Amino acid sequence: MKSKLLFTVFIFSGFFIYSQTGITKIDSIKSNAIWRKYRLYKPLSYTGATAYPLVMNFHGYTSTALAQQYYGNFMPVADTAKFLIVHPQGTLDGSNQPYWNAGLSPSGAKDLQFVSELIDTLKAHYNIDLNAVYSTGLSNGGFMSNYLACNLSNKIAAIGSVAGTMFTSFSPTCNPSRPVPVIHIHGTADATVPYNGAAGEIAVDSLMKYWRLHNNCNAIPTFTNLPDIVPADGGTATRYLWSGGNSGSTNELYKIIGGGHTWPGATTIIGVTNQDFNASVEIWRFFRKYKLNLLMGINNLAPEQLSFSVYPNPSSEKLFINTDKEISVSVNDIFGKEIISPTKTKEINLSNLNPGIYFIKISCEGSFFNTKIVKE
DSSP states (O other), X not given: OXXXXXXXXXXXGGGGSSOOOSEEEEEEEEETTEEEEEEEEEOTTOOSSSOEEEEEEEOOBTOOHHHXXXXXXXXXXXXXXXXXXXXXXXXXXTTSOEEOOSSSOTTSOOHHHHHHHXXXXXXXXXXXXXXXXXXXXXXXXXXXXXXXXXXXXXXXXXXXXXXXXXXXXXXXXXXXXXXXXXXXXXXXXXXXXXXXXXXXXXXHHHHHHHHHXXXXXXXXXXXXXXXXXXXXXXXXXXXXXXXXXXXXXXXXXXXXXXXXXXXTTOSSOSSSOOOSSOHHHHHHHHHTTOOHHHHTTOOBOOHHHHXXXXXXXXXXXXXXXXXXXXXXXXXXXXXXXXXXXXXXXXXXXXXXXXXXXXXXXXXXXXXXXXXXXXXX
């Protein structure tokens, strides 16, 4: 990972100026033979009776899940809006620094696999609305969110990026199969990830043009100059909105004039940190408008509406679907790649698949239902 993506934050008492009433659970999963840690914040309102949205918040290069939890502070928002927040921890690169492999190194950490498996694991233990899973992050974490938008759009409804764009080395291969709403926040005086781009990194305006074209949004944005509530913060903000995209998608850019490599609204000042708006509040405002199934242009039926059962699960050879309806069945891997093409059958042969987690997509009467299966 390039040293220019360096972003270290420390835990100061100022991080706790906002009240959080929920509970943070520290846990880990084994992915690609490595134990990967994460921090999950649960509002006190979460009981498991209602499915909650999930926001993933990725730290910057050299930083940690703990630092990002309090610097990019979504906790007060989650307490009110009622969603879960997971703060994953990156692995160490060749310089022994925590990082996210956001498409820069094919031989680096298998972070795409880790994130996909983390979502599956959290769903297995918590009542999560899989149509409302979102990704955001700072710096290298913003690069990671863009990478996930390109490669895991079957699981992530929308993304937000603060001070992080996309690597030019992998950007030509980014072509999600659906519209991906993106909110981006960036300072024009960011010396770490320059607004106008740098060697190997896409400029912010080019990034927004890519997502605008991909989502088929209006070419001309509307823009609003935010009130300069705190003149002493050293920067002002302008919001650009590209609307009219496919499936109701939009893209937003908060351009911080004079802003540094910082998280607007943060209580710890580590550079020119705009205080005219709170990035966490605005990112959630953007996220909550979008559901994965609607962006895919489909309706997601509940299992009781399809009246079926899948058994045995786990299975080593054959899987059976018990239903009296006419269905079409396909099987995808954890990254959304189709492993078994759609077929009108109620018996699936798993013997040729490697052991692991897969998803069966059962289509019926123009709607569908996804369910997880385990091949032993």
